[in-house]
Amino acid sequence: MACAESSGHLSVTAGDRAFFVGHVFRPVGSPSVNLAGYDLIVVGSGFFGLTVAERVATLLNKRVLVLERRNHLGGNAYSEAEPETGIEVHRYGAHLFHTSNKRVWEYVNQFTDFTNYQHRVFTIYRGQVYPMPINLAAISQFFGRYLTPGEARALIAEQASEIVDPTAAANHEEKGISLVGRPLYDAFFRGYTAKQWQTDPRELPASIVARLPVRFDFNNRYFNDTYEGLPVHGYTAWLEKMAGHPSVDVWLSTDFFDVRDEIPAGTPIVYTGPLDRYFDYSQGWLGWRTLDFESTVLPIGDFQGTSVMNYAEEEVPYTRIHEFRHFHPERDYPTDKTVVIREYSRFANKEDEPYYPINTPEDRAKLERYRELARREAAEHNVLFGGRLGTYQYLDMHMAIGSALSMFDNKLVPYFTESHTFGAAN
Structure with missing residues (x-):
């Protein structure tokens, strides 16, 4: 040629x-x-x-x-329109752009404009939906009554007291209990972590859970960064411009x-x-975790009402469901179809795409x-x-x-x- x-x-x-x-x-x-x-x-x-x-x-x-x-x-950030619906799908799992680094933000804005999307995540546990990360709404809902910030702090401190020295927490389970107490840990972290890592949480490092915030207010933004949004025309358009x-x-x-x-x-x-x-x-x-994705087009306009829904219970085989139409509510997507992708986590072999x-x-x-x-x-x-x-x-x-x-x-x-x-x- x-x-x-x-x-x-x-x-x-x-x-x-x-x-x-x-x-x-x-x-x-x-x-x-x-x-x-x-x-x-x-x-x-x-x-x-x-x-x-x-x-x-x-x-x-x-x-x-x-x-x-x-x-x-574009690597794992690649996105494309699902052919039947036209809905932009992140082929390797949801990618949410956020940063507090001004230099990075100014750099990326040379190549794309961003929407005002702010990521919020919810978790299903025993048929109830809770906001994630753990905040005052989740704590109050879980214990069945409104708790003031002070009451919630006192309750969590009491339930976390079985870990005498949180700074010495040796593994994921001990660190998780020291952060939220055993009842909340068992509900929202134990099962989810076990299926995400296929490992007993007592054998995982404390650092995995240490980066999850616990909030004693009603803030349910997933990220706390200064800048957040999604590329207006999608990730692939952004990457092509770069x-x-x-x-x-x-x-x-x-x-x-x-x-x-x-x-x-x-x-x-x-x-x-x-x-x-x-x-x-x-x-x-070097060991990695990989992800498998199961994509389905459904004949309804909205499946779950939000972009990402976690499933906390270990008995549910997937960790979360993505519904990509909710990443771009400003777009004119069809009202009679939607795309959902179930995400499964497992150990990677050499032929798999490594993620974590x-x-x-x-x-x-x-x-x-x-x-x-x-x-x-x-x-x-x-x-x-x-x-x-x-x-x-x-x-x-x-x-x-x-x-x-x-x-x-x-x-x-x-x-x-x-x-x-x-x-x-x-």
């Missing part, structure tokens, strides 16, 4: 490979492929990878190639490990794929060994590791973007402008 010049971007297919085309089209395996023509190669087109690519192209005037294993842009710089090319359906030998030695790489995969699992496989690092003590020991290998790779071969998969940590979208901006400032700018190596202390 001949090279095709383009001032914009479009999707094409060449053989079994699809490409998101920048100003030049170069099919993999064609004699016209010239990886030496790129100043930087980014592996992965999620928020971390695209932020790096966009900043390097825009501010440093460098040519960047992004390699994406999947057949679409990738729209004429010096950025994105190749879809292209596995880095299939083409890495074609990359000239010394070409700088930002790798956002699985850390253990890069090193051929030499230090062992399990982070057992064994995982952390392997991670330290991989980090040492990554430091050597940066110093010796100009490879940087970033993003959720590349660092083995859970990152919200704003955290991934913020981390990418820091890498740009601290590593990529010195590399391209001052001839620093990636291994330099800067």
Whole structure:
């Protein structure tokens, strides 16, 4: 196939490979492929990878190639219209943008406007619906009478007193009880956690539940960040605009490990794929949780009245149901159909999409060994590791973007402008 010049971007297919085309089209395996023509190669087109690519192209005037294993842009943030209803669906689970980082907020607003959506979550337990996180409404409803903030604090403190020293809570169950007391913990956390992690809560680290707020007022916003909303035209439109710089090319359906030998030695790489995969699992496989999704189009206008409903009881096999029409009430969606997606959690195998690092003590020991290998790779071969998969940590979208901006400032700018190596202390 001949090279095709383009001032914009479009999707094409060449053989079994699809490409998101920048100003030049170069099919993999064609004699016209010239990886030496790129100043930087980014592996992965999620928020971390695209932020790096966009900043390097825009501010440093460098040519960047992004390699994406999947057949679409955007990693787990990818969204698309469900064909029967036109309702925008987040294919890898609900993605809610929120941040208190002003720099990140100003950066993302270059590429999209945001709605005023504020996320709220509810939980079904024994046929009753409660707001989440635990707040004064949930506490009062659960105990069957209105409690003032002071009464609720006193009641929770009494019920949590079986954990003598909350700071010494050794596991998820102890920490949860120290936060909300045993009755609320058993109702809303024990079963949900057990099916989310397929692990006894007494064997999980306390940090999993420590980040859930408990509120003694009626605030039922899920997030407390300064800025919150959803991209007006959807995540894919936002991501395409980030990738729209004429010096950025994105190749879809292209596995880095299939083409890495074609990359000239010394070409700088930002790798956002699985850390253990890069090193051929030499230090062992890092454990992840994955998610399965069951999508259904229903012949009704509204299934559950809200965007996300959790199911607290362990006997219900799924953890939550998403109804995506509620993310964009401003849109003209059909009134006689809706899309619901049930979410199931399980341990990931090597063929699954990883979502949440399990982070057992064994995982952390392997991670330290991989980090040492990554430091050597940066110093010796100009490879940087970033993003959720590349660092083995859970990152919200704003955290991934913020981390990418820091890498740009601290590593990529010195590399391209001052001839620093990636291994330099800067």
